[in-house]
Amino acid sequence: MHPVRLIPLPRTAAAVVASAIVAAGALVGLATPAEAAGRVSISNDQGGGAVIDATYATQLTLSGSGFQSIQGGHGGVYVFFGTVSGGWKPSAGGQTGKDYFYVPDSESADNQGFQKFVAFPGSDTGAAANGGLIAADGTWSTTLTVPGAKFQSVDRSGAVKEVDCTQVQCGIITIGAHGVTNGTNESFTPVEVGDLYGGQAPADTAAPVAEAPVVTPQTGEVATTAAMTVDRAAAVPGRILTFNAVGLVPGELVVATLDDGLAAAGPIAVGTNGQVAGAIELPLDLEPGTHTLKLSGEQGLSVSFAVRALDDGGDTPWLAIGIAIGAGVMLLVVLVGSALWIRSARRKAAA
Known part of the structure; x- marks a missing residue:
């Protein structure tokens, strides 16, 4: 019985295989979230630091640094006040209503x-910004109103959850905006609860006792004022875009219209609690960019949102990874097959 002798692959072939594997690894690296680098400094409207009043609304001035700024990039940073737990970051799989809650x-x-x-x-989403822009050096500044130490939010099942910041650690949360996950721009900065006004309402506050927004079960929408939201993550041509509105006139019929009539849904009857929910299909040939969904009725609500291209939803890197890995595997199979053929030919020649 002859011993098995392995024939080494040609150096050029080995180099090609190695290059394919390195390329695949590099693509995998592109999909790995960057470590958080953003930092937020906080000062309150009484000249102090990261402290809010337990009873009255507090206006915080926030300054960010170390954030990633992408010229012409889709989205930016959402800034919230709330609480986090465990692996809350979206880049690590964290979910709102489960791992973090906010006002x-x-x-x-x-x-x-x-x-x-x-x-x-x-x-392309700059028109919706109400907190300014992230400068090229990664800095930004804005103000944020905190309605007090207690607020309501909604968990993943749609149930209302009260958060008491005297019992859990609350603070400023920043995450990637408009459905774009960005680990570099995720941060949590703790805020303490105190007595900023000595038990007295601020003199320049028209409504001294903070009215924290009240949310409704199942939708999680703010029910104190008329408002409409859309599922921004689904804003891709050809997909179904869902929307919710609250604060409407119960029983009225409303129609949702995309831009100047590119698509429409309705009429839909508003519920007895002033809520309405629906869905509209985005045209397959819808141009990427900012679009507007309007809701007819006495309130005349509208919301602007960004539509991204079909290959701009995070699937492209994984597709490229699959192609690269597949190409590497195919190349390896071909090279191994060639080596076996050479080995067989040499055996025949020796015989």
């Missing part, structure tokens, strides 16, 4: 100030 607000630029959107410079 709800509408996504419109003229919301109540409980949430802010800081956009990338030149972003």
Whole structure:
């Protein structure tokens, strides 16, 4: 019985295989979230630091540094006040309503100030920004209103959850905006609860006792004022875009219209609690960029959102990874087959 003798692959072939494996590894690296580098400094409206009043609304001035700024990039950074737990970061699989909770607000630029959107410079979503822009050096600044130490949010099942910041650690949360996960721009900065006004309402506050937004079960929308939101993560041509609205006139019929009539849904009857939910199919040939969904009725609500291209949803890197790995495997199979053929030919020649 002859011993098995392995024939080494030609150096050029080995180099090609190694290059394919390195290329695949590099692509995998592109999909790995960067380590968080963003930092937020906080000061309150009384000249102090990261402290909010337990009873009255507090306006915080926030300054960010070390954030990633992408010229012309889609989205930017959402700025919230809330609480986090465990592996809360979206880049690590964290989910809102499970791993982090924040004060709800509408996504419109003229919301109540409980949430802010800081956009990338030149972003297609810049028109919706109410917190300014991220400068090229990764800095930004904005203000945020905190309605007090207690607020309501909604968990993953749609149930209302009250968060008490005297019992759990609350603070400023930053995450990637408009469905774009960005580990570099994820941060949590703790905020303490205290007595900033000595038990007295601030003199310049028209409504001294903070009215934290009230959310409704199942939708999690703010029910104190009329507002509409859309599922921004689904804003891709050819997909179904869902929307929710609250604060409407119960029983009225409304129609949702995309831009100037590119698509429509309805009429839909508003529920007895002033809520309405629906869905609209985005045309397959819808141009990427900012679009507007309008809701007819007495309130005349509208919301602007960014539509990204079909290959701009995070699938492309994984597709490239699959192609690279597949090409490497195919090349390896061919080279091994060639080596076996050479080995067989040499055996025949020796015989």
